[in-house]
Amino acid sequence: MRESDQEHGGPAVKAQEETPRHVQGLRAENERLRARLAEVEMERGALASRCRLLDGALEDNAVLRAENVSLDAERRMLKDKTAQLQERIERQAKRQIELEERLAGFEEENRRVAREYLTVAQQNTSLANLYVAGHRLHAGLRRGEVIEAIKEIVATLVGSEEMALFERDEDAPVLSLVDSVGIDAGALRRVAVGAGIIGGTAANGETYLADAHDLEAAPGEEGLTACIPLSLEGRVTGVIAIFRLLSHKPALEPVDREIFDLLARQASMALYCTRLYAAQPATPGSGA
Amino acid sequence: MKRRKKILLVDDSRTSLFMEQMVLKKGPYELITASDGREGVSKAESERPDLILMDVIMPRMTGFEAVRELRARESTRDIPVIMVTTRGEGDNVETGFESGCSDYLTKPIDAVALLAKVRDHLGE
Numbered sequence: 001m002r003e004s005d006q007e008h009g010g011p012a013v014k015a016q017e018e019t020p021r022h023v024q025g026l027r028a029e030n031e032r033l034r035a036r037l038a039e040v041e042m043e044r045g046a047l048a049s050r051c052r053l054l055d056g057a058l059e060d061n062a063v064l065r066a067e068n069v070s071l072d073a074e075r076r077m078l079k080d081k082t083a084q085l086q087e088r089i090e091r092q093a094k095r096q097i098e099l100e101e102r103l104a105g106f107e108e109e110n111r112r113v114a115r116e117y118l119t120v121a122q123q124n125t126s127l128a129n130l131y132v133a134g135h136r137l138h139a140g141l142r143r144g145e146v147i148e149a150i151k152e153i154v155a156t157l158v159g160s161e162e163m164a165l166f167e168r169d170e171d172a173p174v175l176s177l178v179d180s181v182g183i184d185a186g187a188l189r190r191v192a193v194g195a196g197i198i199g200g201t202a203a204n205g206e207t208y209l210a211d212a213h214d215l216e217a218a219p220g221e222e223g224l225t226a227c228i229p230l231s232l233e234g235r236v237t238g239v240i241a242i243f244r245l246l247s248h249k250p251a252l253e254p255v256d257r258e259i260f261d262l263l264a265r266q267a268s269m270a271l272y273c274t275r276l277y278a279a280q281p282a283t284p285g286s287g288a
Numbered sequence: 289m290k291r292r293k294k295i296l297l298v299d300d301s302r303t304s305l306f307m308e309q310m311v312l313k314k315g316p317y318e319l320i321t322a323s324d325g326r327e328g329v330s331k332a333e334s335e336r337p338d339l340i341l342m343d344v345i346m347p348r349m350t351g352f353e354a355v356r357e358l359r360a361r362e363s364t365r366d367i368p369v370i371m372v373t374t375r376g377e378g379d380n381v382e383t384g385f386e387s388g389c390s391d392y393l394t395k396p397i398d399a400v401a402l403l404a405k406v407r408d409h410l411g412e
Contacts, residue, residue, distance in 0.1 A: 125400065139302075149302075152302065153303055156304045159374070246374050
């Protein structure tokens with residue numbers, strides 16, 4: 001022990017002197033600790049708050065997870081359904097293409113049948129025309145009836161109201177006008193065989209068609225559409241000259257040529273029969 | 289049994305009448321004929337046909353006159369009349385419609401067109 005310490009009471013005095021400072025230090029420390037405690041308390045409160053938030057978030061997360069699972073299941077179901085619908089759409093599209101192809105086939109078939117129907121109907125009309133023409137030519141035995149039938153056939157079945165009928169003279173190469181309709185026949189009363197289109201038809205025995213030949217018309221032959229030689233046993237006995245067609249008939253049709261062929265073969269026969277009939281002695285009830 | 293529809297054919301041309309008969313006899317029709325307008329009017333009154341096919345140029349009474357006569361009579365005014373003629377010009381068609389015809393058909397007769405118009409006017 002130092003001397004001064006002994007003089008002034010020693011360590012007890014020293015302790016007494018240091019105690020306030022020490023207390024002050026302790027107090028300061030205490031304050032610091034209090035402050036720290038307050039901070040820690042605050043931090044704890046904040047952490048507790050964050051914990052609560054985290055708990056809430058975890059709960060939300062759990063709910064979301066559950067929803068996600070549910071949505072995932074729904075998504076898978078919708079995906080399957082979409083795939084099924086897609087497959088169905090593809091099947092339907094395929095079926096539609098098949099149906100459209102079948103429809104196109106039916107439409108084509110329909111058009112073909114319609115075309116065939118038209119062809120058959122035209123053939124029927126042609127046959128009916130020929131039947132009517134043949135029937136009318138041979139329906140009567142009187143000359144007037146046959147001539148009337150020829151004029152009606154040309155007007156009603158061919159479609160011309162301008163025509164002339166000639167017969168070849170027995171004793172000269174000349175055609176004589178028998179009857180005419182709708183034309184000025186002054187220049188055509190007698191036509192030499194070989195002269196002009198009408199005489200030429202009588203000479204060569206071939207049907208003249210204006211749309212197929214380009215011959216110069218003699219006086220009175222203007223507007224000729226067709227000239228038909230009437231043949232019997234290989235000999236031309238007359239000619240039918242057809243001039244302008246009816247205004248609504250633009251041109252000759254295939255059936256007209258068939259009627260011309262029929263007239264060429266059968267009109268002369270019908271006219272010949274009228275001569276035979278007229279030459280017969282009248283018998284009771286015959287009307288000749 | 290269903291009554292067959294009656295059609296009156298009026299034409300002075302035997303060829304035309306024969307042709308019309310050829311086309312129409314295949315159908316379920318009863319066909320009557322007359323050879324001029326006057327006879328046509330008379331038969332229309334007595335037979336009361338469902339349809340009349342009428343030529344235009346005929347002796348004694350033309351088709352136009354016959355149609356006017358038919359339209360003037362109570363018993364025949366509603367019978368449809370199709371004019372069948374060689375005269376297809378606009379003036380003639382107009383005269384035909386003015387006289388009261390229901391439709392028009394030109395000669396040479398086209399079987400398909402004739403049947404179509406007949407069926408149309410008979411509501412078939």
